[in-house]
Amino acid sequence: xxxxxxxxxxxxxxxxxxxxxxxxxxxxxxxxxxxxxxxxxxxxxxxxxxxxxxxxxxxxxxxxxxxxxxxxx
Numbered sequence: 001x002x003x004x005x006x007x008x009x010x011x012x013x014x015x016x017x018x019x020x021x022x023x024x025x026x027x028x029x030x031x032x033x034x035x036x037x038x039x040x041x042x043x044x045x046x047x048x049x050x051x052x053x054x055x056x057x058x059x060x061x062x063x064x065x066x067x068x069x070x071x072x073x
Contacts, residue, residue, distance in 0.1 A: 032057050 011019065030038075032053050039049035 029060075030057075 008016065008019075035056050036049045036053040039052055040046060044052065
């Protein structure tokens with residue numbers, strides 16, 4: 001992957017604007033129901049997902065990487 005600085009410097013102003021919109025959409029805080037839904041989708045039982053979602057809403061998590069994104073293993 002290209003160096004992020006080089007990538008951004010090579011963008012047109014229009015591309016930078018679109019990239020910022022996408023980044024903003026991807027990094028917004030998740031609602032408790034969204035957290036719960038993602039946990040359930042990952043196989044966590046409903047009762048546990050509800051408890052975890054209530055706790056996780058207080059954390060500022062900006063990225064979660066699943067095993068499918070692991071290039072090292």
